Amino acid sequence: MGISALAKTATYLLLRNFADTILGTTRPFAGSLSRTLILIAAGFVLLALVEGSFSFFSGRLAAYSAEGITRRLRNFLFDHIQRLSFSYHSKTPPVT
Secondary structure, three states: OHHHHHHHHHHHHHHHHHHHHHHOOOOOOOHHHHHHHHHHHHHHHHHHHHHHHHHHHHHHHHHHHHHHHHHHHHHHHHHHHHHOOHHHHHHOOOOO
């Protein structure tokens, strides 16, 4: 999650750099401008891939952990109910 947040922050910093260096200048377009635009576009794509993949893996790990905890609790409850005596089950009124 932290790497995803860093990638999002770097995206905003790249956007600031783009606005300051490309859009903020009044000079005519030069030959190096197209190279700069390509590098900035590639940076946006790369940062989006990093942010998306780390967000995905963060969500996947959270879901895996939650399902593991739920499975352990379910197994513990089942084991506990199974170990109760028959008299407990016969004397306990049903839940409605």
